[in-house]
Amino acid sequence: MGFINLDRISFNPLLPEVKQVMIDAINSDLHNPSSQHKAGEQAAEKLADARQQVANLVNAGNAKEIVFTSGGTESVNHAIKGTAMANREKGSHIVTTNIEHNAVLRSIKRLSNQGFKVTSLPVDAAGRVDPAAVEDAITDETILVSVMHSNNETGTIQPIAEIGEVTRRKKVLFHCDAVDSVGVVPVDVEKLNVDLLSFASNPFSGPTGVGGLYIRRGTRIFPLLDGGVQENNKRGGTENLVGIIGMGKAAELAVQHMEERIGQMQALKDYLAEQLPEYIDEYIVNTDPAHSLPNLLNISLKYIEGESVMLMLDEENLAVATKSACATGSLRASHVLLSLGLSHADAQGTLVVSWGSDHTRADIDKFLASLAGVVNTLRSMSPLYQKA
Amino acid sequence: MFEKHNQTNDERVEESAMYNQVVMDHFKNPRNVGVIEDADGVGEVGNPLCGDMMTIYLKVDEDEKISDIKFQTFGCGSAIAVSSMLTELAKGKKIAEAREITNKDVAEALEGLPKNKLHCSNLGADALHMAIQNYEDKKAGVTREPEERQEKHEHGEGETCYCPYCDVEISETAEFCEACQRDLTEEH
Numbered sequence: 056m057g058f059i060n061l062d063r064i065s066f067n068p069l070l071p072e073v074k075q076v077m078i079d080a081i082n083s084d085l086h087n088p089s090s091q092h093k094a095g096e097q098a099a100e101k102l103a104d105a106r107q108q109v110a111n112l113v114n115a116g117n118a119k120e121i122v123f124t125s126g127g128t129e130s131v132n133h134a135i136k137g138t139a140m141a142n143r144e145k146g147s148h149i150v151t152t153n154i155e156h157n158a159v160l161r162s163i164k165r166l167s168n169q170g171f172k173v174t175s176l177p178v179d180a181a182g183r184v185d186p187a188a189v190e191d192a193i194t195d196e197t198i199l200v201s202v203m204h205s206n207n208e209t210g211t212i213q214p215i216a217e218i219g220e221v222t223r224r225k226k227v228l229f230h231c232d233a234v235d236s237v238g239v240v241p242v243d244v245e246k247l248n249v250d251l252l253s254f255a256s257n258p259f260s261g262p263t264g265v266g267g268l269y270i271r272r273g274t275r276i277f278p279l280l281d282g283g284v285q286e287n288n289k290r291g292g293t294e295n296l297v298g299i300i301g302m303g304k305a306a307e308l309a310v311q312h313m314e315e316r317i318g319q320m321q322a323l324k325d326y327l328a329e330q331l332p333e334y335i336d337e338y339i340v341n342t343d344p345a346h347s348l349p350n351l352l353n354i355s356l357k358y359i360e361g362e363s364v365m366l367m368l369d370e371e372n373l374a375v376a377t378k379s380a381c382a383t384g385s386l387r388a389s390h391v392l393l394s395l396g397l398s399h400a401d402a403q404g405t406l407v408v409s410w411g412s413d414h415t416r417a418d419i420d421k422f423l424a425s426l427a428g429v430v431n432t433l434r435s436m437s438p439l440y441q442k443a
Numbered sequence: 444m445f446e447k448h449n450q451t452n453d454e455r456v457e458e459s460a461m462y463n464q465v466v467m468d469h470f471k472n473p474r475n476v477g478v479i480e481d482a483d484g485v486g487e488v489g490n491p492l493c494g495d496m497m498t499i500y501l502k503v504d505e506d507e508k509i510s511d512i513k514f515q516t517f518g519c520g521s522a523i524a525v526s527s528m529l530t531e532l533a534k535g536k537k538i539a540e541a542r543e544i545t546n547k548d549v550a551e552a553l554e555g556l557p558k559n560k561l562h563c564s565n566l567g568a569d570a571l572h573m574a575i576q577n578y579e580d581k582k583a584g585v586t587r588e589p590e591e592r593q594e595k596h597e598h599g600e601g602e603t604c605y606c607p608y609c610d611v612e613i614s615e616t617a618e619f620c621e622a623c624q625r626d627l628t629e630e631h
Contacts, residue, residue, distance in 0.1 A: 358517065359517065360494070360495070360517060360518050360519050360522075362519040362520055363470070363518070363519055363520055363523060366462075366467075366470065366520045367471075370471065379494075379519065380494055381494075381495070381518065381519030381521070381522070381560075382519065388494065399494045400494060400517075402494075403494045403517075435476070436473065436476045436477075436514075436515055436516060436523070437515060437516070437517045438487070438496055438497070438498040438515035438516070438517055439496065439517045
């Protein structure tokens with residue numbers, strides 16, 4: 056039986072066209088883009104082409120506003136630590152939310168240990184932040200607001216454009232962690248009013264280990280990696296050109312096929328949500344139906360624990376992700392799920408199911424049939440289910 | 444400094460987060476799952492650290508031997524495997540012998556657990572000891588309030604804390620990790 060990857064939020068295979076441009080790039084032994092001879096110039100052209108392809112994806116007015124990084128985590132660290140350090144004399148207050156990815160949470164935690172003050176905003180039951188709360192949290196000391204575009208656990212999308220309007224008016228820098236959105240749904244830095252936008256290549260089927268940071272022209276920011284003058288002086292170090300070329304191609308394809316892919320993925324999401332009650336009962340959908348990614352559904356299965364579900368589905372060659380405390384190294388319940396108001400017991404049974412536009416209804420059917428069996432098995436041995 | 448760092452890395456390679464074959468076998472084919480309606484002793488424990496819960500049911504014969512044992516568990520692969528192995532270890536034993544079963548015995552019988560899952564084995568022995576206590580209370584005519592019977596498992600013997608950031612062993616009261624210099628103000 057074939058392997059079905061319904062854990063696309065963790066990994067997307069490279070598209071064939073992306074693989075091809077990367078193989079070609081390896082075979083052509085591209086030189087260092089910083090070198091001033093002809094071979095270097097050739098490499099620099101490839102780099103510039105990829106930068107333009109990526110700029111088009113997020114609608115950056117100038118391709119120079121794109122900095123290539125080693126992925127979403129570096130982009131986020133650069134955006135937050137780089138602006139905090141560069142703007143410290145203006146103030147030391149940062150506003151964020153309770154549901155950010157660890158890259159944001161821990162970057163900000165690091166800064167708070169260094170004396171920065173932090174206001175972290177709650178979300179409503181749907182998992183969304185109120186732009187008015189952002190406005191209220193901003194003080195004269197505030198130098199940065201950081202809010203994610205879509206949540207990596209629930210897929211719920213935040214009102215970024217509305218928050219951007221607030222930060223623009225208040226003249227505070229606005230960073231958006233859009234790692235799980237860019238290349239999947241339309242993300243336009245002009246419409247969103249963001250100053251900094253973090254993203255990665257793999258969510259739109261480009262290579263892992265490559266990402267981008269959009270830095271609006273005129274933004275005060277220090278490099279995270281000091282070194283040479285690469286990336287318009289914003290990131291030292293010779294570029295990962297093969298990866299960047301792959302990311303550029305993936306970005307071009309994402310622009311071309313976005314609408315069609317969204318249609319296919321949303322159809323699968325609707326189908327999954329509609330079929331679920333035919334297979335299982337007593338579950339909670341944690342993804343806001345009105346504002347969310349088309350490729351992900353977060354469900355909490357009552358009375359059972361997510362790692363057990365994940366392992367049993369794995370036995371049937373189905374990969375899903377879980378947000379159970381037991382499956383994390385730290386053994387703590389997901390801060391995102393607790394922020395939504397879920398109980399610890401319900402958070403324990405949480406699965407994150409995610410797919411691509413190449414999945415089919417048959418894949419979803421197979422998943423549902425296997426899930427129903429696993430849920431029955433685990434509930435039959437759960438002391439909580441017997442009592443309910 | 445360097446030596447210490449290398450040692451840490453080696454430990455991490457050895458103690459992978461994956462379960463071994465014995466654990467997977469007990470997880471996939473758990474022994475003694477279920478409820479004994481007319482049980483002679485029942486023990487329930489919950490572990491607030493990771494949200495696991497386990498109930499153990501005992502049937503004890505006239506020779507003070509555990510003639511039947513069943514379990515119900517809400518928890519991860521490790522918690523289910525631990526429950527299953529625990530019931531196998533206790534079945535057929537005299538009460539006095541079963542009382543001697545430790546968390547370490549269960550983990551060893553499973554040929555090891557990933558170290559961040561070792562605390563799941565505490566659940567198993569605790570539930571068994573609670574069930575034995577319940578059996579002996581019944582025999583002696585002692586009645587306890589339900590709250591008294593339900594042990595809330597806290598950091599217990601044999602349980603070690605690890606830094607959630609770098610996985611190095613730390614003391615229970617540490618406020619920061621010496622290995623990675625991270626702040627550890629939250630529970631660990």
